Amino acid sequence: MLKYVNTGVVFQEIPDEVTLAINISNCPCRCPGCHSHYLWDDIGIPLTTEALDDFVERFGTDITCFAFMGGDADPKGVNRLAQYIHETYPEYKVAWYSGRLRVAPEVRKSDFDYIKIGPYIRHLGPLKSPTTNQRLYRKTENGEFEDITHRFWRKVAL
Template sequence: MLKYVNTGIVFQEIPDEVTLAINISNCPCHCPGCHSYYLWDDIGLPLDTHAIDAFVDKFGTDITCISFMGGDADPKAVNQLALYIHEEHPEFKVAWYSGKTIISSVINKRDFDYIKIGPFIKHLGPLKNPKTNQRLYRQKDDGTFEDITSRFWRQ
């Protein structure tokens, strides 16, 4: 079962979106230098369709996107929630930040509008560093994904 520890409305995680970031616990990645190491433990409240509905009721039109921050311990459950959002709350985009380098085969990528992959590697930095190993992809209208990581780099 997925559990979340906290949420926040963020403006820089997904370009051009006001995003509700849901921090999911029980992270199996354990990246050295992780700024959210408290998410390594299996703690928090259940993250299910009832929680999603409560977030939608609470934040409504204040957000345009819902992002799952983690969930690599149960990617199938993350995918089920993404599908639920697209079916029951189609006004929202759905994003997923995975610490893995490859998306699990149980994931239907078309259920996500954005997918970020890659563990945090301190000397390569986060998305805003052009040397980062992490990548953010956006689904295009034809269902393919394009790398939009460079949108985080200052020109």
């Protein structure tokens, strides 16, 4: 069962979106240098469709996107929740931040608008570093996914 520890409305996780980031616990990735060690433990509140309904009621017009931050211990569960959001609340985008190298084959990528993959590797840096191994993909209008990681990199003024 997926559990979440906390949430936050954020502006930097998904470009051009006001995102409700949902921090999911029981992370099996345990990346060295992880800034969220507390999410390694199996703690928190069950992340259910009722919890998502509550988030919509609480944050409704303030957000444009839901982001599942983790959930690699139960990718099918994350997929079910993404599908629920799209079917019940089609006005919202859905994103998933996964620490895995690839999306699990049992996951329907079409249920997501954004997918970030890749473990955090300290010497390569996070998404904002041009040397990062992590990638953020956005679903295009034709259903393909394009790499938009470059949107996190600052442009240097000349």
